[in-house]
Amino acid sequence: MPTSKSISCHVRLRPSCPTDGKIDSEAIRIEGNDITALNKEGDKRYRFSLDKCHPASGTQEEVFEHVKPLVEQAYQGQNTTIFTYGVTGSGKTHTMQGSASDPGIIPRTVEAIFERRSILKSSTLRVTFSYVEILKDEVFDLLGDRSEPRKRDIRMSSEGENIIADLIIQPISSIEEFSRIYNTAAKTRKTASTKLNSSSSRSHAILTIYLQRSDSDSLTVSRQGKICLTDLAGSENNNLTGNDKERMRESSAINTSLTTLGKVVDALNLNAQKGQREGGVFVPYRESKLTRLLQDALGGSSQGLLICCLAPGEQFARDTINTLQFAKKSKSVENRLNVTESSSRRASAPITQIAKKSVIGGPIRANIGPRHSAPTDARTALSAISANSRPMRGLNIRNQPGKENVIAGGKVDQKGNILKGMTDEQLDQRIHKVVSQQIALEKEFIRPTTAAIQPGQTDLAVRGETEMGSLSADDKENRARVITSHARQLQHSGDLQQALSLYRKAFEYAPSNRKLPLRITELELAIEGIIPSTSSSSTTTKESHNKSGMKRSLGHLGSLAELSHVESPAKKGRS
């Protein structure tokens, strides 16, 4: 059962350094878990109560004491996210990464994981990680061969999960191995010298460590959790940084993504006040890659810890108050924690089998999203090669119209959802979610919208359900043509949602039609507001929000039929 838990919010004050300029030692005061800060003019003091305030004398070890429980939770199958936030030069990278002589959260976390692993008796722990940076709103893989393209796409699954496509996942068997690979990768993260920080991060960096626990006797995976360690780039005041043109461009992208982060938190708070997380105000996750990837930590299923870093210089007074305000509002964001548990998946598969299947299904790659760990089949594949410690890309989902999509031994639906790779619990949850949304959709949207459709159109869709099996290939093609024609009319009249349903229906009759998937994607994007609609009629903002919500719901509905035909592998094994 998911439980609600708010993000834990800490602040950490950095000791002074030469770039701070003038310092008023009384401007920032920490008393227990309360912190007060003077405004720039020095005439107003703001007070904030947070979960923990680390003074300038606080050590890396003390900070890590608060991270340790999250490592344990990840080991127990929980997703966790820790992120550092603050103005440039305030100590985010120091806190997250640290130095060889004063290691931060990342090396300490990996050390704790391997310590935990060394004392395991009845189970084994497989550890893998991925590492990406978001630079000027593009995602780049920091692992793998430098000569290969590093840019990665974020895709949205029909469950509304953001997934990084083609992500490299690196198995690791010791802290030394991790340090070697991580340190090399971290050097490729974009940094530059500014007036405020000689090694200023120009990107947001997200390191994700995946933990897969298996029972050593039966080789079944029992728990899988992950720890997402995010070092955000610092907000910047370009009057202080002395940035040149290129740095300004980076700075603008950094500030824009951080502004979106703030907007997402504001929207979540508004929804929490209204007592409804879904269906309240629109949460603009899609406005930046950063918020798409942090969706799990912000209002999702991850246990979150935010560490807000502060610089003591008077020139940062306004940034200090802004950062504290961000901490305060993040504190009220509630996530719904969910342990990923499985009792019947085999933990490993032979390497040869995976290699062969990857040839059939295309190059292997992992589609890893923040909400869930790697798909089970991807994890299974990973397990198999972990002994060789070679990085791998996960599962390439080939959309082959008219043919069954293949995925390293699994089956995917038309939207690329992995079905066989799901655990029983995930499958149950998904079915439950789809059914609840169907009911909500019925109540909220379908009745009023259906009333506006021509009787023939509704009829066609309904008849299609029952007649599909008895139609000849020609009949199916004709039926697809008629439905497509209705869909086109609806699209031109501005009813994008109904048009989308009909295009999807047409695709069921004509799965080898190459234009229909394009039309469907185009409509989905138009409904999301990502591309302009080709329809002639305009829609109001409220309408388009409704349609966007409806699109998400229908996206789930679209896969309901497919889901009902797919038997969970675990269930299948039992029967």
Ligand SMILES: Nc1ncnc2c1ncn2[C@@H]1O[C@H](COP(=O)(O)OP(=O)(O)OP(=O)(O)O)[C@@H](O)[C@H]1O
């Ligand atoms: N708690 C601390 N103790 C000692 N030194 C620190 C501490 N925090 C930060 N520093 C030092 O301050 C400098 C700036 O820190 P850091 O690079 O971590 O800032 P940042 O917030 O990541 O900046 P940016 O956003 O520009 O990347 C570094 O030289 C770092 O070693």
